[in-house]
Amino acid sequence: AQSVTQPDIHITVSEGASLELRCNYSYGATPYLFWYVQSPGQGLQLLLKYFSGDTLVQGIKGFEAEFKRSQSSFNLRKPSVHWSDAAEYFCAVGAGNNDMRFGAGTRLTVKP
Amino acid sequence: DTAVSQTPKYLVTQMGNDKSIKCEQNLGHDTMYWYKQDSKKFLKIMFSYNNKELIINETVPNRFSPKSPDKAHLNLHINSLELGDSAVYFCASSLRQGGNSPLHFGNGTRLTVT
Numbered sequence: 035a036q037s038v039t040q041p042d043i044h045i046t047v048s049e050g051a052s053l054e055l056r057c058n059y060s061y062g063a064t065p066y067l068f069w070y071v072q073s074p075g076q077g078l079q080l081l082l083k084y085f086s087g088d089t090l091v092q093g094i095k096g097f098e099a100e101f102k103r104s105q106s107s108f109n110l111r112k113p114s115v116h117w118s119d120a121a122e123y124f125c126a127v128g129a130g131n132n133d134m135r136f137g138a139g140t141r142l143t144v145k146p
Numbered sequence: 147d148t149a150v151s152q153t154p155k156y157l158v159t160q161m162g163n164d165k166s167i168k169c170e171q172n173l174g175h176d177t178m179y180w181y182k183q184d185s186k187k188f189l190k191i192m193f194s195y196n197n198k199e200l201i202i203n204e205t206v207p208n209r210f211s212p213k214s215p216d217k218a219h220l221n222l223h224i225n226s227l228e229l230g231d232s233a234v235y236f237c238a239s240s241l242r243q244g245g246n247s248p249l250h251f252g253n254g255t256r257l258t259v260t
């Protein structure tokens with residue numbers, strides 16, 4: 035079965051600074067990769083997804099992610115973080131007819 | 147319009163009680179799920195249904211019983227609640243079964259067992 039690792043439990047960045055959240059997956063074939071965001075007291079919202087094709091995918095709220103097969107990674111980036119981006123971010127991997135597996139999440143704090 | 151709605155939002159109850167959480171989606175999706183999120187934010191799938199048929203039943207105590215009366219509804223009944231059941235329970239739906247179908251989540255039900 036597939037699995038996903040988010041190495042960073044908590045990241046703090048200053049407002050306006052760039053952001054990169056790491057995600058590594060394990061799966062034998064090409065996985066389906068997702069990033070979700072969870073604001074306090076809310077459910078998860080899809081930010082972006084990668085299935086195939088261009089390895090750099092754009093999502094909502096100015097986020098992008100890059101699939102790197104050689105590194106089994108799918109890192110999330112944003113050039114300039116806003117205070118409203120403070121939330122929990124989850125990387126997820128889907129495979130075939132299997133259910134989606136989530137990473138443990140990375141909590142983002144934004145300093146003024 | 148709320149796409150995936152679950153009720154109640156908060157549920158506080160005592161050990162040994164039986165409780166239910168309801169979920170409805172108006173997206174026309176075929177597949178629905180229950181996830182449990184623990185205090186460390188880890189998300190674990192519990193059940194999934196595809197067109198009212200149980201597809202995934204992870205290692206969950208049989209005190210937990212899902213029911214899907216139609217493909218737009220998936221309810222979760224919990225018998226004999228225990229302290230360890232305290233968590234946030236999320237309902238989700240996807241267009242179809244399979245790892246390439248993004249999930250749409252409800253806002254969660256925070257269950258507290260005292």
